[in-house]
Structures are given as structure tokens and as C-alpha cells.
Amino acid sequence: MFDTVKVGRIISQKRKERNMTQMQLADALGISFQAVSNWERGNSMPDISKLPELAELFGCSIEELLGGGAPAGNVEKLAKGEGAGLSLGELAEVAPVLTPEVLDEAVEKARRRADTPSAPCGGSSLPEDAEEGDVSSCLPSEGEQVLSWQSPGGALATCELGNFPLSGNFRAPAQMRSRCVGSEQRGFYRARRCPEGAEGVDEDGGRGQRAFGGGEEAKEKKAKLRRIGEIAALAPFLSSARLRELVGELRGEGYALSELVPLAPFLESDDLDALVKDAEDDGEIVALAPFLSQEALEELALRGGIGGKRLLPLAPFLSQETLDRLVIGALERGERIPRGLYPFLSECAVVEILKQKR
Secondary structure: OOOHHHHHHHHHHHHHHOOOOHHHHHHHHOOOHHHHHHHHHOOOOOOOOOHHHHHHHHOOOHHHHOOOOHHHHHHHHHHOOOOOOOOHHHHHHHHHHOOHHHHHHHHHHHHHHHOOOEOHHHOOOOOOOOOEEEOHHHOOOOOOOEOOOEOOOOOEEEEOOOOOOOOOEEEOOHHHOOEOOOOOOOOEOEOEOOOOOOEEEEOOOOEEEOOOOOOHHHHHHHHHHHHHHHHHHHHHHOOHHHHHHHHHOOOOOOOOHHHHOOOHHHOOHHHHHHHHHOOOOOOOHHHHHHHOOHHHHHHHHHHHOOOHHHHHHHHHHOOHHHHHHHHHHHHHOOOOOOHHHHHHOOHHHHHHHHHHHO
16 A cells, blocks of 8 residues: 555655646646645545656656555556556555556456466466476476476475486376465466475475475465455455456355455445355354345354344344244353343243243
């Protein structure tokens, strides 16, 4: 994210160096002087449609105008139509200054790139079931062999190697051909070929046998969390159609409800309902309640057997019939029912509560 106050100071300084008033700058850009004033106060920032004009007017680069750094450089690339290599995470950092059209196009390119396995050493792509590849031209040194495909930015696995003869082609064992499930980059792993019995070392330092040892589950979990975090950061700036496409790719991944909370305000209820059906827990059901359909919320509450104090904040969102079922279940488990629930319950359910108190 950008420091709007810092960017405002740079714009103000550049304007004064050109001996221009805010009104003159506004006229040159075809905007209101209030917009220029808001930029310089740090209340807002120029979007990507105005940044090239502003940079040209001040005789500087967009990167300089935005205070430098990787995000500023990425905005400059996008403004010049050179942002095809940016990841979702990099796009999330610059989303506030991108128009929905520019952002949607960049996100689509990132998605296509993530779904396309790349080939070794710049060669042609290999099919999913490929088992052999010529790696002789990209071997780093004697005793090391590199698996012949990798997805850009995808999961990486290496192994400790002994010295053994090089060969241009080899058959990758099955454990070397695992898919990057849950990773932003859905392609093949890259791995160095291990001699028999060598010990694998994953990128986080975890050890295991062969090329794909311990730590894979933790890495997949980390990749899942990163991906949903990136989508949540992009959500306020994406078109509803592009957001729906990204969210559709999360289905079946089994996220915890707490991980879905940041996305909830930006999703259609049917999209959120679909994600919740695959949820691994019911931990954040209260936070999601205002955004779910009543049907999905009730299914989730009944599935988790929610009762007691957790039912109170959910009561306004649930039908009386569902509340009664949950309360009766809670009574059977020996839980206490808060008085605040009584107005939402049927007379029969209240009678059952009173019976338990005798």
C-alpha cells in the first residue's frame, strides 16, 4: 500500500517546482482543483489513468511520483502495459490506484499464468502426465539434476545431493510429480533429483525422505492462507465478475470460517454459501451470519450443533424452528440457555427449558 501523505507531498513539491497553482494543475489534467487539493493533503491518490499525465507534466517517472519502491515500480509497469508478470499479491499492493478495468485485466493474466506449467530452461510446456525431460542445459553443477518443469512462483522443493553422474534425461519418480494443490501457482514442483536414500529438505527447512519430505502440508496451508488474503485485499477494487471467478477457484479447498470473514462483505450470498459448505469448522459463524443466506446459516449452525451463549447473537438470523432444534439439542447436552433467547423461541421450547430448571 502507498503512503498517501508522502505521495501528496511529492505532488505538492513537483507542482510548486513548476510554479503552478492547484487550479492550473487541475485544468491541465481536466479534473477539479478539489481533487488536486485532496491529493496534496493525502486524502486520496491519483489513479492510473492520471498518473502518466501527471508524471509527464512534472518531467518525472511514475515510480518517482509514488515515492519509489517495488509497488511504485509495478504501477509504472502497468501504466506502460508491461505488468503481465505481476502476481496477485503484487497487484493487491497497488490496487487502490488502478482502475477496475486495468486491475481486472492484470488479475486475469495472473490467473492464466498460474494455471500454465512452464517448461525447463525456456522450452515448450510439458503435459501434466509428463515424466521425462531434457535438463542437461540447465544443470547447475556436477551432482545436481533439476526436475524438468516448474510453475513460476510455485512451491519449491530441493534435496541434499551426493555426487553421481549427470545425464541429460531421466524419469522423475512419482513423488517428484506432485501437483501444487492449494498454491497460487498451480503447476509442477521443481526439485533436484536425489540419489537413492537421500534426505529431502523443503524450502522451509523441514526434512523428510526423498525429494518431497516433511513440511508439504504446512506449505500448502500457508499457500492457501496467502491466496485468500490476496483475494480479500483485491476484493474492494475488482469487478463483481472477476471477483466471482477468483472466489470460484477457492471452492473445495476446505477453508476455516475465520479465513473467509475478510471476504464476506464483498461476496454475493450464493458465492459465500458455496464456500461455507466446504468449511472445516464453525468458529466464526457469528461474524459471517449477516452475509449468509438463512438456509446456509441454518445448515451450518445445525451441522456444528451450536448452542448455549453462541446462539444468542445468531437468533435474529435463524428461523424459530431451527432455533428450537438447536436449543433442544443444547438442553440434551446439559447446556444452559440464556434468557435472551426466550423471545425468539416457541412456547414449547421455552416450556422445555423451564422443565430442565426444576
